[in-house]
Amino acid sequence: MTSRQSLGIDAEALLTVPPLSTPNPDRPPPPKAMLRYAAVQLFVERASAVLGEFTLSADDRRAVAGICHRLDGLPLAIELAAARLRVLCPQQLLTVLGDRLDLLNQGSRAAPARQQTLRAAIDCSFNLCTPQEQWGWARLSVFCGGFDLEAAEAVCAGEELAREQVLGVISELLDKSVLTMEMQPGLGRYRMLETIREYGRDLLRLGGEEAAVQRRHRDHYREFAARAEADWFSARQETWSTRLCLERANIRAALEFCLNTPHEVDAGLVLATSLWGNALGAGNLEEERRWFGQALARDTEPTPARARALRVDGWLALLLGDISTAQARSDACQDLAERLGDAESLAHAVQFAGLTALFREDLPAAVRLLEEAFDRHRATTDLWAEWMALFFLALAYCLTGDPRASAMAEQCLALCDAHDARWSRSYALWLLGLQHWLCGDTQRAIPLLQDGLRSARSGRNLLGVAQCLEALAWATAQDGRGEQAAAFLGAAQTAWLSVGIALPSLGRLLHYHSECEARLRGSLGDTAYAAAVKRGTKLTLDQATHYALGEPPTPPTSLRPEHPPTALTRRQRQVIELLAQGMTDKQIAAKLVLSPRTVEGHVYRLLAVLGFDSRTQIATWVVENSAPRQGEHDESDPLCAGRR
Incomplete structure (x- = not known):
């Protein structure tokens, strides 16, 4: 005898039966695979029973993979x-x-009633639950991608369900x-299948609780992100990074919820800016900017949250090579900070102005502003803000050849070691290694890097x-070591792309990149240089890291796919389509209302993504790959990938 529920009796054997395995809907394998x-297998068998004959074709594979998923x-x-075929x-x-519960409402009349429709099957499970379990089911459906006990207690507790009952409800x-x-x-985490979750969201709406539960959900994650930010410069950086990734x-x-609900946008700004420390290394910078762009457009109240959001969005713009937007954000941030008059907003505004000057390569202004910001931050009790001010000032000294650079970089590293802040430590080591390299001491620079x-x-x-x-x-x-250096450049291209920023976006560092590239082309020759770079780009980040650390001594032969699976952003698709029309950077910039520097960054990344050396190769490739067979969207086509 079997049961969907544990009976809690002696000699009972529990066996978890997982869902049937499904292929990746974004990159389905060939039909036979x-x-x-x-x-x-089950879909094809049932389709054959319905239609008399059904053979999975290349045209159908993406749709069938999506259905099963x-x-x-x-x-x-x-x-x-x-049966709907x-x-x-x-x-x-x-x-x-989209509404799978209502669509899948007809099954075999010979089957038991509870198996004739998907909704009936889930209704049967729901009716076996106690009222408290039913409330828990409905409220837990607000979570996406899983949740832990702390989150469940914060969101589920309320009328009909006390906080101390939540653990028991989860167990049942x-x-x-x-x-x-x-x-x-x-950490133990819990998850609902999407079909079960959709059923719960229907219950939440019918019960009139959806907005209230969503608000509790938002409040929990706003508080969660605030705790991560407050505790960021500590030995728990990697733990927070992992948890933020899971959530x-x-x-x-x-x-x-914040952006789509009246009077909630300010809370969204607070949540988004609290993720600042993790966002830089975790990637998804284009997505972060979309959140900030929408929130700043919808909430123009002069609040500290808006001042922080202007600063963070401007910093992301700098990393993405959008200097003009960053300058506008800096000016607005400075103006708002002066209106607010609080010390923290003013310190951050001055620091952001210094960073913008650094990216504009106005080095004297950058040093002056960053020195002022460092003095302002030292007067606060925010250790992480003080460390960042120290880091950026040390970087400015490093790039201007200031003799204080080494001592400042050492101070950055010492502060990380004192607080066991390993995430930040990688930046401090990079800075110290960069300083030694600029001084010509590669024997000290390489081990530090x-x-x-x-x-x-x-x-x-990342x-x-x-x-x-x-x-x-x-x-x-x-x-x-020319060939190894060229492979490192290729691996760095892949790493920059995983972050989603231009390579690298700070002008002085981009100059060093170009000098290195010219040196290697001169010593290796164009053909050998291109081959070595390509070997590096085909390494995964993990393989590249092992290679750079001497484990193993030569690059592995396991290569990445010819076309990376990473989907292009909407902006990149626009740029690539205009490139295919033969437009120059200036023409594309005018067409898309961007700065030429921003377009240049997009083109550079597209060249790296596709492994090409010229704009002509991109245009030719687009023409060759933009007309897939009817019904088939091959994952090697980035224009199709972007539409998923």
């Missing part, structure tokens, strides 16, 4: 979906699966297979990895 997935690999849902082709079926829902549990290091989907949902790379890898700090690989290429080239 698709049939290795149990969900696809949307239905969570649930056998009943897949059977009911296949009487009136819909797979592509149409995928399109209309686990026993009834409404929830599943997944273990992370030191990315929930944070995104909380931001969407390797140590920085090691720290960045352990904390999954920006730190990119910076250290890039500087290692410069130092290795100066040391006479």
Whole structure:
């Protein structure tokens, strides 16, 4: 005898039956390989029973993979979906699966009533729950991508369900297979299948609780992000980084609620700016800027939250090479900080003005402003803000040849070591390594950069990895190891792309990159240089890090796909389409209302993504790849990838 719920009796054997395996809907394998997935096998079998014959074709594979993924690999849902092939082709079926509970409402009349529709099957499970479990099911459906006990207690507790009852409700829902549990290091997390979650959201709406529960969800993650920010410069940086990564989907949902609900945008600004420390190394900078752009446009109240948001969005703009937008944000931030008059806003505004000057290569102004910002931050009690001010001032000294640079960089590193802030430590080591390289001491620079790379890898700090690989290429080239340096440049390209920023965006550093490239082309020749760079670009970040640290001594032969799976952004797709029309950077900038420098950064990244050396190659490639066969969107086509 089997049951969907644990009976809690002696001699009972518990076996978790997971959903059927499904292929990646964004990169489905060829049809024959698709049939290795149990969900696809079931879909094809049921489709054949419905139609008399059904063969999975190349035209259908993406749609079928998407259907199986949307239905969570649930056998009943897949059977009911296949039955709809009487009136819909797979592509149409995928399109209309948004409300899967209502669509999958007809099954075999010979089956028991609870198995005739997907909603009836879930109704049966729901009716087995106590009222408290039903309330818990509905409220837990507000989470995206999983949640932990702390979050569940904060969001679920309320009328009909006390905080101390939440753990018991979760336990019962686990026993009834409404929830599943997944273990992370030191943390248990729970998850609902999307179909079960959709059913719960319907209950939440019908009960009139949706807005209230969403607000509690938002409040929890706003407080969670604030704690991460307050505790960021500590030995828990890597722990916070991991937890913020796990909660990315929930944070995104909380931001969407703030932006789409009247009078909630200010709370969204607070949440978004609290993620500042983690956002730089975690990537997704284009997404971060979208959040800030929408929030700043919708809430123009002169608050400290807006001042912080202007500063953070401007800093992201600098990293993405959009100097004009950054300057506008800096001016607005300075004006608002002076109106607010509080010391913290003024200190950050002055620091941001100094950074903007640094990126504009107005080095005297940058040094003057960053010195003022450092003095202002030392008067506050914000240790992380003081460290950042110290770091940026040390970088300005380093780039201007100021003799104080080494001591300041050493101070940065010492502060990280004193607080065991490993994420920040990778930046301090990069800075110290850069300073020694600029002084011509590669014997000291290379070990420091390797140590920085090691720290960045352990904390999954993508920006730190990119910076250290890039500087290692410069130092290795100066040391006479040309092929290895070129491979490092290629690996750094991949790392920069994983962050999503121009390579590298600070003008003086980009100058060092160009000098290194010219040196290597001169010593190796164009052909050997291009081959070595390509070898580096085809390494994964993990392989590149092992290679740079001497483990193994030569690059592995395992290569990345010819075209990276990373989807292009909407802006990159616009640029690539205009490139294919033969437009210059200036013409593209005028067409898209961007600065020529921003367009140049986009083109540079597109060249790196596609592994090309010229704009003509991009244009030719677009023409050759922009007309896939009807019904098939190959994942090697970045224009199709961007539409997913």
